[in-house]
Amino acid sequence: MEQTRNNYADDGLALHTDLYQVNMVETYWAEGISGRRAVFELFFRKLPFGGGYAIFAGLQRIIEYVREFGFTASDLAYLQEELGYEEDYLAFLKELRFTGTITAMREGELVFGNEAILRVEGTLAEAQFIETALLNIVNYQTLIATKASRIRNVVGNAPLLEFGTRRAHEFDAALWGSRAAIIGGCDATSNVRSGKRFGAKVSGTHAHAMVQAMRDEYEAFLRYARRQKEMNRKCVFLIDTYDTLKSGIHHAIRVVKELGIKHLFEGVRLDSGDLAYLSKEVRKLLNKAGFNETKIYASNDLDEYTIMNLQAQGAVIDAWGIGTKLITAYDQPALGAVYKIVAIEDDAGNMVDTIKISGNPEKVTTPGMKKLYRIINLVNHRSEGDYIALEEEKPQEEGRLKMFHPVYTYISKFVTNYEARELHTPIFAEGKLLYETPELYEIQAYAKTNLELLWDEYKRNQNPEAYPVDLSQRCWDNKMKLIQAMKEKAEGVKKET
Ligand SMILES: Nc1ncnc2c1ncn2[C@@H]1O[C@H](COP(=O)(O)OP(=O)(O)OP(=O)(O)O)[C@@H](O)[C@H]1O
Numbered sequence: 001m002e003q004t005r006n007n008y009a010d011d012g013l014a015l016h017t018d019l020y021q022v023n024m025v026e027t028y029w030a031e032g033i034s035g036r037r038a039v040f041e042l043f044f045r046k047l048p049f050g051g052g053y054a055i056f057a058g059l060q061r062i063i064e065y066v067r068e069f070g071f072t073a074s075d076l077a078y079l080q081e082e083l084g085y086e087e088d089y090l091a092f093l094k095e096l097r098f099t100g101t102i103t104a105m106r107e108g109e110l111v112f113g114n115e116a117i118l119r120v121e122g123t124l125a126e127a128q129f130i131e132t133a134l135l136n137i138v139n140y141q142t143l144i145a146t147k148a149s150r151i152r153n154v155v156g157n158a159p160l161l162e163f164g165t166r167r168a169h170e171f172d173a174a175l176w177g178s179r180a181a182i183i184g185g186c187d188a189t190s191n192v193r194s195g196k197r198f199g200a201k202v203s204g205t206h207a208h209a210m211v212q213a214m215r216d217e218y219e220a221f222l223r224y225a226r227r228q229k230e231m232n233r234k235c236v237f238l239i240d241t242y243d244t245l246k247s248g249i250h251h252a253i254r255v256v257k258e259l260g261i262k263h264l265f266e267g268v269r270l271d272s273g274d275l276a277y278l279s280k281e282v283r284k285l286l287n288k289a290g291f292n293e294t295k296i297y298a299s300n301d302l303d304e305y306t307i308m309n310l311q312a313q314g315a316v317i318d319a320w321g322i323g324t325k326l327i328t329a330y331d332q333p334a335l336g337a338v339y340k341i342v343a344i345e346d347d348a349g350n351m352v353d354t355i356k357i358s359g360n361p362e363k364v365t366t367p368g369m370k371k372l373y374r375i376i377n378l379v380n381h382r383s384e385g386d387y388i389a390l391e392e393e394k395p396q397e398e399g400r401l402k403m404f405h406p407v408y409t410y411i412s413k414f415v416t417n418y419e420a421r422e423l424h425t426p427i428f429a430e431g432k433l434l435y436e437t438p439e440l441y442e443i444q445a446y447a448k449t450n451l452e453l454l455w456d457e458y459k460r461n462q463n464p465e466a467y468p469v470d471l472s473q474r475c476w477d478n479k480m481k482l483i484q485a486m487k488e489k490a491e492g493v494k495k496e497t
Pocket residue numbers: 271272273274275276277299300301302306309310313
């Protein structure tokens with residue numbers, strides 16, 4: 001074991017889980033209930049960044065994970081030799097695959113608190129085991145897509161570039177984060193592997209190192225621009241290595257004029273100092289030299305707040321490069337999505353609803369097999385809210401729908417003339433993959449179209465209105481019935497002791 005510790009030819013992802021999953025599944029197996037049908041839902045309770053919506057990302061990686069789910073020989077050897085699990089249980093794990101059914105929102109879907117992003121129905125063992133990886137994926141990618149969307153909200157149609165790989169929490173976060181950032185609204189990423197892997201557009205300028213390495217700013221710009229000219233590629237010069245206004249901008253203009261490459265002079269980038277002041281001065285100098293079309297790029301620890309601030313100061317910035325604060329979800333590093341069991345097969349083979357009670361009413365789970373709808377007003381084409389109904393209900397046929405707050409039930413409204421759009425789509429059915437992931441920029445366009453369904457009051461970055469996520473009357477009644485039953489059961493336990 002020792003010699004191969006870091007070198008498994010058959011390394012897989014099944015052990016990318018918490019130990020407690022291995023132990024719970026062992027108990028299910030030992031008790032002979034591992035094959036019972038179980039239903040889990042994945043959701044978060046509170047929207048991130050104090051915003052009014054989130055954008056779901058992560059499904060593609062979930063698909064790859066679930067499709068390949070299984071224990072390799074070295075996984076099993078590790079569980080046996082290092083952690084002491086017994087052969088019989090390992091023989092069970094060896095055969096464990098995902099054979100269940102998953103429905104989920106499409107990537108780019110708008111998602112709100114307390115509604116299922118994804119539902120897993122399968123054997124208790126398989127549905128339980130995949131919890132950790134699913135949460136790991138959704139929690140991160142959804143956060144990044146949402147952060148990117150918030151930044152897109154403030155930059156309008158300006159080019160928005162994801163520059164965060166060097167600051168991301170390691171390789172996976174950089175790669176999948178760049179994809180999520182594009183789903184949320186970035187135009188391109190600096191991560192080249194993301195281009196190869198996902199078809200992301202890749203984009204980039206150059207660093208201070210190039211200027212320093214050539215020990216002369218003019219020489220550096222000249223050689224860089226010459227090569228770009230040979231390759232017929234556009235140039236963006238980083239002009240702040242020594243002094244933006246005294247040297248950088250003048251060297252860039254001189255080189256472009258000398259090489260006659262106005263058509264390739266895409267832009268200049270500012271990466272330090274007072275970005276508002278510098279951008280205004282640089283704009284004047286560019287215009288004076290006849291480069292009215294040349295863009296001013298800005299980077300340096302930017303996010304939606306600094307950008308808004310710069311805009312308020314009249315900064316003349318045409319394109320934005322965002323690294324650290326986007327890829328690390330700097331102001332809110334965790335989404336807090338959870339994975340909760342909502343139904344389980346009983347001894348007689350019937351599916352029964354389960355509930356998790358909490359002193360905090362917002363933390364009580366909503367039991368049962370349900371469906372999630374977006375209720376779209378057909379007159380103004382805006383969403384009235386989301387609606388969670390029991391699976392057998394048909395809100396699309398009701399004609400007049402009562403929507404009420406699931407905790408403050410007196411907040412209610414009736415909706416007519418609506419479309420009840422189901423938000424989940426089948427991803428796996430009995431282990432078979434049914435879903436084909438759209439091309440990356442189609443997912444981005446889908447997110448953009450979805451945002452058009454929301455009133456601006458729900459979309460503003462700060463202090464937005466709370467978007468309604470309501471339960472149907474039957475779903476609410478079912479929840480109350482289970483809460484009551486669980487209370488009575490707990491009373492019974494108390495009396496016994
Ligand atoms: N006009 C401005 N208004 C508000 N924030 C700004 C403005 N200009 C720049 N910033 C932001 O100020 C922050 C820090 O910039 P600061 O001047 O401290 O260091 P710097 O310019 O990055 O210097 P260096 O990179 O050389 O250390 C960055 O997040 C930047 O985006």
